[in-house]
Amino acid sequence: YDFYLAEQERMLERQIKAFEAQEEERASLKQKIKAVTFSKGKATPPKDRNIMAYDKRGEKHQKSLQHKLDAMKTRLEELEADLLSHPKPKSIKGLKFTESPLASSVAIELDHAGKSYGSKVLFSSFCKSICKGDRILVTGPNGCGKTTLLKAIAGMIPLDEGSIRSAPTAKIAFLDQEVELLPMDQTPLQYFESRFHIDEETLRRELHKAALGGAELIRRSFSSLSTGQRKRMALLALVLEKPNVLLLDEPTNHLDFITLEAFEKALLEFEGSIVAISHDATFIEKIATQEWTLGNG
Numbered sequence: 001y002d003f004y005l006a007e008q009e010r011m012l013e014r015q016i017k018a019f020e021a022q023e024e025e026r027a028s029l030k031q032k033i034k035a036v037t038f039s040k041g042k043a044t045p046p047k048d049r050n051i052m053a054y055d056k057r058g059e060k061h062q063k064s065l066q067h068k069l070d071a072m073k074t075r076l077e078e079l080e081a082d083l084l085s086h087p088k089p090k091s092i093k094g095l096k097f098t099e100s101p102l103a104s105s106v107a108i109e110l111d112h113a114g115k116s117y118g119s120k121v122l123f124s125s126f127c128k129s130i131c132k133g134d135r136i137l138v139t140g141p142n143g144c145g146k147t148t149l150l151k152a153i154a155g156m157i158p159l160d161e162g163s164i165r166s167a168p169t170a171k172i173a174f175l176d177q178e179v180e181l182l183p184m185d186q187t188p189l190q191y192f193e194s195r196f197h198i199d200e201e202t203l204r205r206e207l208h209k210a211a212l213g214g215a216e217l218i219r220r221s222f223s224s225l226s227t228g229q230r231k232r233m234a235l236l237a238l239v240l241e242k243p244n245v246l247l248l249d250e251p252t253n254h255l256d257f258i259t260l261e262a263f264e265k266a267l268l269e270f271e272g273s274i275v276a277i278s279h280d281a282t283f284i285e286k287i288a289t290q291e292w293t294l295g296n297g
Contacts, residue, residue, distance in 0.1 A: 012257070019084045029076045036069050095210040095235070095262040099244040099272040103169040106131050107245050107273050108153060112162035115148055122148055123294050124161065130245065135287055136275045140294035146277045149294065150174065150247045153275065173243035177250040177277075179230040184223040188214070188233050191222070196240045211262060212236055228254040235263060244272035252280045 107130045114124040122145025130136065130153075138146045151157045153164055154174040166172070174181075183191060192203050204215045212232040222230055231254045238246070246267075252260055264286055267274060275292075278284055 015084075022079060022084050026076065026079055029072050029079070033069060033072050033076065036065055036072070095212065095239070095259075095266045097239055097246075097266055097270045097272070098242055099270065100171045100242045101169065102132050102167065102244045102272065104132075104167045107167050107170045108172075109165045110153070110162070111165065113149075113152065113159050113164055114161035115145060115152060115157075116160050126162070128292060130273050130275060132244075132273060133271065134273045134275075135289040136273075136292055137284055137288035137290070138275060138277045138292045138294065144294040146294055147177070147249055150249055150275065150277065154247050170245055171241070171243045172245045172247060173238050173241045174247040175234055175238060175249060175251055177253060179227060179234050179254075182222045182230055182234060185221060187221055188218040191233075192218075192237070192240075195237070198240075206236060206240070210236055210239060212259065226254075228256065231255055232259060235259070239266075246270065246272065246274045246276075248274065248276040248278070250277055250279070252278065252283050 109130075110126055110128045113126040115122045116124075126149075138149060140146055148157065151174070152159055154172055155164075156174070186194075189200055189203060192198050193200075198206070200218065203218060207213065207215050207218075212235060214229055214232055217225060217229055217233075222233070225233070251263070255263065264283065267287055274287065276283075276287065278288075
């Protein structure tokens with residue numbers, strides 16, 4: 001992953017250089033076109049008073065200037081017909097959470113929580129508290145129940161023993177690993193309209209503001225979108241929910257570098273609680289401050 005980040009940084013540097021070279025050439029062409037257009041000089045006057053020769057030289061001079069002007073205008077048109085956009089849009093700063101206020105210091109309490117599937121015990125007598133501002137990483141071997149624990153905290157599946165109590169003002173948002181909880185038969189426009197009561201113009205504006213892109217996809221069904229495209233839509237849903245508790249299952253999977261960078265920054269500025277499952281060493285180093293370990297039961 002570190003190699004991937006380094007490669008992405010190098011690619012970004014190359015893209016920024018190409019963009020800057022393009023903008024420099026555009027500015028230079030515009031300046032030269034303006035200079036030629038507004039200061040078309042005349043040919044050097046004849047010393048021998050040969051007016052006919054002077055007129056001919058003047059005609060050649062004007063034709064030469066016009067040819068040069070046409071060439072510069074053609075080049076400018078070529079550049080502007082296929083403009084490179086800035087590889088790192090300034091609006092990337094728009095991805096940020098505005099959480100709902102949490103009245104108590106403890107958001108969620110797990111009291112001897114337990115869950116089994118058949119004879120396999122995933123976790124048992126699990127007692128933990130999620131407090132305001134906690135950054136918790138859930139670790140353990142594959143199949144030990146990490147995702148199941150997050151889903152239980154989110155209220156999506158019942159416990160077999162114990163209880164999970166949420167503060168009255170706790171507002172939980174859950175991001176699943178493969179973004180399969182979105183209604184696949186709906187379009188993003190239908191989903192955001194029904195869930196958040198926003199119209200098409202607002203949805204496009206919110207996607208742009210958060211620099212998540214995908215405005216051209218909002219009339220396609222979620223089932224036709226790639227996992228990465230669905231993930232960015234799910235990130236916008238997380239933001240619009242205004243949660244104060246985030247439950248994140250492998251949140252960095254399927255995200256491009258720019259979106260990942262913005263998402264990590266948004267999480268660092270988030271003042272609520274985060275409980276995350278992740279194998280991304282960089283994400284863990286940046287975000288996690290404590291760890292819950294699940295065993296094989």
